[in-house]
Amino acid sequence: MTSGLKVAIVGATGVVGNAFLRVLEQRRFPIRQLFLLASDRSHGQSLSFAEHEYSVTSVASFDWDEHKIDIAFFSAGNDISRRYAPIAREAGCIVIDNSSAFRYDADIPLIVPEVNGDDLSPKKGMIIANPNCSTLQMSLVLAPIYRAAGIKRVIVATYQAVSGAGQGLLDTLRESHSSLSSIHANVIPQIDVLEDNGYSREEMKMLWESRKILRIPDLLLSATAVRVPVENGHSQAVVIETSIPLSESEAYQCLESQRGLTVLKEGWVTPKEVSGQDNVVVSRVRQDLAFGETGLSCWIVGDNLLKGAALNAVQIAERLLDAVNFSFR
């Protein structure tokens, strides 16, 4: 394509990087030139995209000024984002970052396009943060409930797949000697470091990021984030206390209006079933017994590599292209 964009993926060899390649290809993202970047370890490795082979380059030796990249998707961890995203931005690139390095900066938009896409305004040389995977998926349920009945507080327990921790843990689970690893036939009730208040960083991300995405600065939220021996697909059990009463049927009605969300009225869905699907799925919506008429309980599942990482980031990019009337597809 001669009319497309110059796109870079930083962390292209990782599990999210791989998802980026699939999503960009499936959605026919308008790419004129593609640069795949990772660490020195992967320099020269070959990856395929749209029936072509691409050689991986070390991000450390990549010249952002020379290559004039239009959009870069970063998914190589906080340190790499902190180091190279500002350099890319200075060179005029739009960076969409999967790490948590910039999510809490007041001047960096944190975007779920179907929820707060109107917080986006495109300009050359900017960083946009992609939210934490569980937060992102939960926001598709919280946003319509908030619009209908307000939200006082949220209590959530997550059941997060090992692909959320990267290729290394995924390989460990798949290897024949995985029975020696702590995740085999087990659950681990700590993801990321523990903060001084006893909550893990992953749990605090759900509070900090929900407040920013939903624009509810005083939202109360308590999370327990747990790693489970599921290959792919995050799940969460969520209890929402609303500001005014909301019946089960009213809840269904407003959830059904949310783009990006599939609502299941009968039965339930598992992470295995949503793996590979774009939409987040909510099921088991019911009036909560503890909170009564101002309480709702539900079960949310979504593919963490898609609507949790790569898909959401590509949708952000598509939204930017729409805003500048860049025609494609």
Ligand SMILES: NC(=O)c1ccc[n+]([C@@H]2O[C@H](COP(=O)([O-])OP(=O)(O)OC[C@H]3O[C@@H](n4cnc5c(N)ncnc54)[C@H](OP(=O)(O)O)[C@@H]3O)[C@@H](O)[C@H]2O)c1
């Ligand atoms: N997995 C998820 O569901 C998910 C969801 C949301 C956000 N994220 C975020 O996305 C990022 C990547 O996660 P992942 O799950 O894809 O991890 P991963 O499978 O471990 O991949 C890590 C990627 O980062 C690259 N990398 C590591 N150290 C590097 C360095 N010093 N210089 C350049 N590249 C380096 C790796 O390249 P090499 O192969 O060369 O080492 C690889 O491409 C993380 O910030 C994570 O928090 C992940």
